[in-house]
Amino acid sequence: SYPPTMTIYDKELPVVTVFGDDTSDLGKPRLVILGSGWGATSLLKDLEPNGYYTVVISPTNYFLFTPLLPEATTGTVEARSLLESIRYICRTPRAHFCEAEAYDVHLKEKVVEVVGEDGRHFLVPYDRLVVAVGAQNNTLGVPGVQEHTRFLKTIADARRLRVELMTNFELAALPTTSELERKRLLSFVIAGGGPTGVEYASELYDFLHEDLINYFPDILEKDVSVTIIQSADHILNTFSMAISAIAEEKLRKHKINVITNARVTEVDSAAITYRKKNVPKGEPNTFVLPFGICLWSTGIGMRDFTRRLVGKLQQQENTRALEVDSRLKLKGDPNIYAIGDCATIENPRMLEIVKERFQKAGMDRLTYQQFQSVIGSIVDQYPQTAVHLSKLRSLFDTYDIDKNNVLDLDEITKLLDDVDKKLTSLPATAQVARQQGAYLARKFNSLAFTPSDLRPVVEQTLPPFYYKHLGNFSYIGEKTAVIDLGEGRTGGGFGVFLLWRGAYLARQVSMRTRVLLAFDWIKSKLFGRDVSR
Ligand code: FAD
Ligand code: MG
Ligand code: MG
Ligand code: MG
Ligand code: MG
Structure with a gap:
């Protein structure tokens, strides 16, 4: 009580x-x-x-x-x-x-x-x-982000972005709007080249080409620009290289500007300032880009x-x-x-665990049988190490450098040190x-x-938690999605797009939202998206 x-x-x-x-x-x-x-x-x-x-x-x-x-x-x-x-x-x-x-x-x-x-x-x-x-969203301490950019994390964020998008198109279509101002209003800048940034850019592309083009005949394609600013040297850099390449190709085809190796340094109400890395001396490295809407999606805190x-x-x-x-x-x-x-x-510090066991047991070497049992108990406790500790025989042989059929302390240290370095944390x-x-x-x-x-x-x-990777999707526009299944298995195209939608339907927490989503997709396919605010 x-x-x-x-x-x-x-x-x-x-x-x-x-x-x-x-x-x-x-x-x-x-x-x-x-x-x-x-x-x-x-x-x-x-x-x-x-x-x-x-x-x-x-x-x-x-x-x-x-x-x-x-x-x-x-x-x-x-x-x-x-x-x-x-x-x-x-x-x-x-x-x-x-x-x-x-x-x-x-x-x-x-x-x-x-x-x-x-x-x-x-x-x-x-x-x-x-x-x-x-x-929560991470502003990375960049001045102006909190006040002038938009996030995409809550349902209120999505609604606000939708309203502002239509507002900017209507403003751009006013007869009193100058060309320069029109270009600014229709400049979409996305800080962060992860899945959220790429998907937002691709949605914009689809909306523009499937719907807006029919309703805003006076607004020309050249007035609209979509730019992704990414600090790493590729977009979707948590996916495999093959996926990054497919996505970059697709975005290029869609005339979405991708600026890599660049860091946003400041944001004000209508423009973003970014600095390019590795620019040769004497050339400009700082640029200012006007925007109508700036989406900030650069990780979490x-x-x-x-x-x-x-x-x-x-x-x-x-x-x-x-x-x-x-x-x-x-x-x-x-x-x-x-x-x-x-x-x-937390990742185990395997080296420490094993050294401690060695000391306790007064050992300084492992036979293959002992190695199997030590590794077996580590994998039981820390399932995330399993992928790096499979094929024990060849692992043992690779690290048994002097080929005497036992791993001595130096050899086992080298092995565990290598595995420790490979352990990463699970993605958010x-x-x-x-x-x-x-x-x-x-x-x-x-x-x-x-x-x-x-x-x-x-x-x-009871057993510890074991993460099973079922693949990461990203939508890249024009009814195309990419999937990364891990271990180098990747895919992309219309088939993956269908798989993507199917998987998301299956993941719904209720039949009600499943039906609503299916209807939405059919509705936007049949009648196009709603361009009213
Ligand atoms: P959330 O799902 O964020 O839930 C947190 C909950 O805590 C919310 O209900 C919130 O209201 C509540 N809360 C907040 N503060 C408090 C408090 N002080 N006290 C009590 N409750 C609180 N992941 C994928 O795997 N695939 C994707 O395609 C994908 N796409 C994404 C697209 C977008 C736009 C975003 C934003 C994320 C995406 N993610 C995706 C990531 C995924 O949404 C997160 O990893 C996931 O939501 C994490 O789940 P969670 O339960 O930890 O947190
Ligand atoms: Mg949630
Ligand atoms: Mg040896
Ligand atoms: Mg986590
Ligand atoms: Mg939660």
Whole structure:
């Protein structure tokens, strides 16, 4: 039982334990989930009722299907088709929803401090806490970004971009608008050449060529420009080189300017300033580009809530995300889990692990059998190492440099050092968040009826999280998409476009949004996109 109020930093705050009338699960362990995005929703979808008193806290009372946000900026799909009510998703696991923002966690008291839309703070106790609050846009500290650019992360962002796009076309079509001004209004500048930037550019191209051209006969193609500014030397640089090349070719064909090796240094209300890298001495390296709309999509950063939590735990050293172990438990607190964009799985320092074992056992060399068992136990604990630790026989032989059929300390050091260097963190994608949510659901389902004192022990016997890469898509315009399945397997074309749409239909959280999306696609195919504001 909990007291009605608690004093936190001299402030007395109410403690809220009951949400709504359904009290059937009160008295069970309290599971509190922060967020209603990809991670939280996939956890809720697979969570079985009866195990917990579950409370979901999020400032948005819906799930947003982010991969199709770029399509909502031009009206290929309607914004509402990308939303599903979180209260609907909460019904099956009998979870309670509370529209509020998590502000802080008080670890000793095991309560989340929450603030509602009305600005009032209250406390929600937990036994298990899942942090799935996602990430926020990263301005990289560039002046003017917050004020003058647009982001594409929320449904409000997509709606605003759609309205501004039409506003700019109507302004450009006014008889009083000069040619120079028209060109500025119709200049779309995109900072960031990742999937979001590329998809937004491709949507613009489609909209222009399939619809706007019919309605704005006085606006010429030469008045419209789309520019992507990318700091790396290729766009889509998290995809394989083959994909980058296909996409760059397609964008070139669509007359989308791609400026690589360039960094935005400043943004003001109507122009962006960027600097090219590696420019020969004496030549200009700084350029100013006027814009009507500037989309900023250059990666993600920590939310304030996440930063507060990191600040409380000595074990948290990462500055970009919450560090979790391979069972998705927050380093430093056994009752908290973190998934999705706000979390990153720590990579094992294998070299240290193995050296420690060597010292303990007083060994200085491994036979092939010993090597197999050591590597086997590492892979069990850290599944993300598996891809680099397969084909053990040839690995052993490659690193057994003196060919004496044992790996001595130098040889094993070299091997593990090489593998450590290859381990990267998982990307911030819906796919990762979704698999992590499903993993936690499985775990919570099987731990639901374990007595609380046995839980940590039993949990350690359950398998760690293993990420299965199912491929990354990116839409590149004109009914063409590309897919990267990893390990050099790639594809592109109309077939991949169909696969892309099919996959997204299959991934819908409800039949309702599936039907809405299908109708939207048919509607825009039959009648074109709506060009009214
Ligand atoms: P989110 O889905 O962002 O959910 C975070 C949730 O937390 C939201 O409900 C939010 O309201 C809530 N929240 C925020 N602050 C608080 C707080 N203080 N307290 C409580 N709740 C809070 N990934 C892919 O795999 N494929 C794609 O094609 C793809 N396309 C994308 C296109 C766009 C335009 C964008 C923006 C992202 C795309 N992604 C894609 C990435 C994907 O959306 C993210 O990786 C994914 O949403 C991460 O899930 P999450 O649950 O961690 O966070
Ligand atoms: Mg989430
Ligand atoms: Mg979301
Ligand atoms: Mg992550
Ligand atoms: Mg040897």
